[in-house]
Amino acid sequence: MSKARLATIWLDGCSGCHMSFLDMDERLIELAGLVDLVHSPLVDSKEFPDNVDVVLVEGAVSTEDDLERIRKVRQRSKVLVSLGDCAVTANVPSMRNRFSVAAVEHRAYIENAQLNQQIPREVIPQLLPKSRPVHEFVEVDVFVPGCPPSADTIHFVLTELLAGRIPYLTDKTRFGA
Numbered sequence: 319m320s321k322a323r324l325a326t327i328w329l330d331g332c333s334g335c336h337m338s339f340l341d342m343d344e345r346l347i348e349l350a351g352l353v354d355l356v357h358s359p360l361v362d363s364k365e366f367p368d369n370v371d372v373v374l375v376e377g378a379v380s381t382e383d384d385l386e387r388i389r390k391v392r393q394r395s396k397v398l399v400s401l402g403d404c405a406v407t408a409n410v411p412s413m414r415n416r417f418s419v420a421a422v423e424h425r426a427y428i429e430n431a432q433l434n435q436q437i438p439r440e441v442i443p444q445l446l447p448k449s450r451p452v453h454e455f456v457e458v459d460v461f462v463p464g465c466p467p468s469a470d471t472i473h474f475v476l477t478e479l480l481a482g483r484i485p486y487l488t489d490k491t492r493f494g495a
């Protein structure tokens with residue numbers, strides 16, 4: 319039986335959801351027998367590939383770069399999972415939403431800078447007016463709340479999806495679950 323093609327991506331998040339993925343510990347060995355990890359911050363692949371079976375998306379959509387990436391990821395993936403509260407609700411990144419982009423940039427690059435006080439216009443992706451959850455831009459198949467979701471929850475989600483089922487998460491996402 320061919321392995322499923324799994325990917326993970328990291329938009330505007332803190333990497334905590336990926337750390338929780340790694341917290342599956344020895345279950346990662348079992349998972350490695352079922353999937354090929356074809357793209358992730360955890361592996362050295364630059365371009366998001368075609369024909370991905372399942373993609374776990376960490377983080378909110380906060381920049382033009384995030385938006386371009388999530389659209390491409392959606393086109394190339396069968397099942398898209400919003401992993402964690404930043405992807406599901408925008409969570410921490412949305413704390414800047416009550417301020418304008420200009421005010422946020424001024425605070426970060428001018429007021430709080432000790433050296434080289436200037437707002438970068440190259441290399442750094444342009445912020446969108448608001449930081450928004452993934453489902454506001456592309457269709458999401460599975461929502462996995464939590465900050466971060468526990469390793470047990472991520473393992474449950476992946477094993478259900480790999481068995482061809484949409485995971486039923488109601489009793490898996492309570493505090494401490």
Ligand code: SF4
Pocket residue numbers: 330331332333334335376377401402403404405409410464465466467
């Ligand atoms: Fe980090 Fe929590 Fe956001 Fe995951 S949901 S990226 S752990 S802040």
